[in-house]
Amino acid sequence: MSDQPIKSLGLSPELHAYLVEHGTPPDEILAELARVTRERIGGLSIMQIPPEEGALLTFLARLIGARRAIELGTFTGYSALCIARGLPPDGLLICCDVSREWTDIGRPFWRRAGVEDRIDLRLAPALETLASLPADRSFDLAFIDAVKTEYWSYLERLHGLLRPGGLVVVDNVLWSGAVVDAAQQGADTQAIRAFNERVARDERFDRVMLGVGDGLTLLRVR
Numbered sequence: 001m002s003d004q005p006i007k008s009l010g011l012s013p014e015l016h017a018y019l020v021e022h023g024t025p026p027d028e029i030l031a032e033l034a035r036v037t038r039e040r041i042g043g044l045s046i047m048q049i050p051p052e053e054g055a056l057l058t059f060l061a062r063l064i065g066a067r068r069a070i071e072l073g074t075f076t077g078y079s080a081l082c083i084a085r086g087l088p089p090d091g092l093l094i095c096c097d098v099s100r101e102w103t104d105i106g107r108p109f110w111r112r113a114g115v116e117d118r119i120d121l122r123l124a125p126a127l128e129t130l131a132s133l134p135a136d137r138s139f140d141l142a143f144i145d146a147v148k149t150e151y152w153s154y155l156e157r158l159h160g161l162l163r164p165g166g167l168v169v170v171d172n173v174l175w176s177g178a179v180v181d182a183a184q185q186g187a188d189t190q191a192i193r194a195f196n197e198r199v200a201r202d203e204r205f206d207r208v209m210l211g212v213g214d215g216l217t218l219l220r221v222r
């Protein structure tokens, strides 16, 4: 059975382990990165995406033939490793985070997996890094997993960076179920609700919301 915390909403531990094992399960490097993150970070390690979401990110990157990708919110590098593995050897993944301490944990794992050369880590607020990139529609894939109250600003900027047919993957869109619980009125919950409402009416994208992990929205640029 998986020793990850259960994060795909509503799944029993047994079903979660079953679906992880019957997809592409995490290899030794990803499993060790998850274990090291738990040991060194403790409770906050829950921020790491679960293994089935990692497998999906690699799958999607390969499916769309992604060469250039950007990630907002890298933490200890699990999702970055999954995305980078889905890129060709000369591909590029720009990773945006503000924590050297956390991203330093991921680097040796990127090296071991042979994808370090594809990863360009920018230690700055994601909105600053996004603003520094030319809106030349040269990116194929984006993964949003940083500051929840900034999701809409990220998406607005990403739209100009992604090619038609490019894909935006947005994490935590169900926020542990809080989006449908009227008693939950925290800033992050309200921001995610507002983001979901706007996305649901946004005709710039084809839209799918999945119950993977903590809720995942896929947006394909029209």
Ligand SMILES: C[S@@+](CC[C@H](N)C(=O)[O-])C[C@H]1O[C@@H](n2cnc3c(N)ncnc32)[C@H](O)[C@@H]1O
Binding pocket: 047, 048, 049, 072, 073, 074, 075, 076, 077, 078, 079, 080, 096, 097, 098, 099, 102, 124, 125, 126, 127, 145, 146, 147
């Ligand atoms: C949920 S975690 C990302 C988890 C990661 N995708 C993974 O799979 O392990 C959110 C990350 O956003 C980072 N962060 C916080 N404020 C930020 C900002 N303004 N710009 C970019 N990253 C930020 C945090 O340091 C943290 O590592």
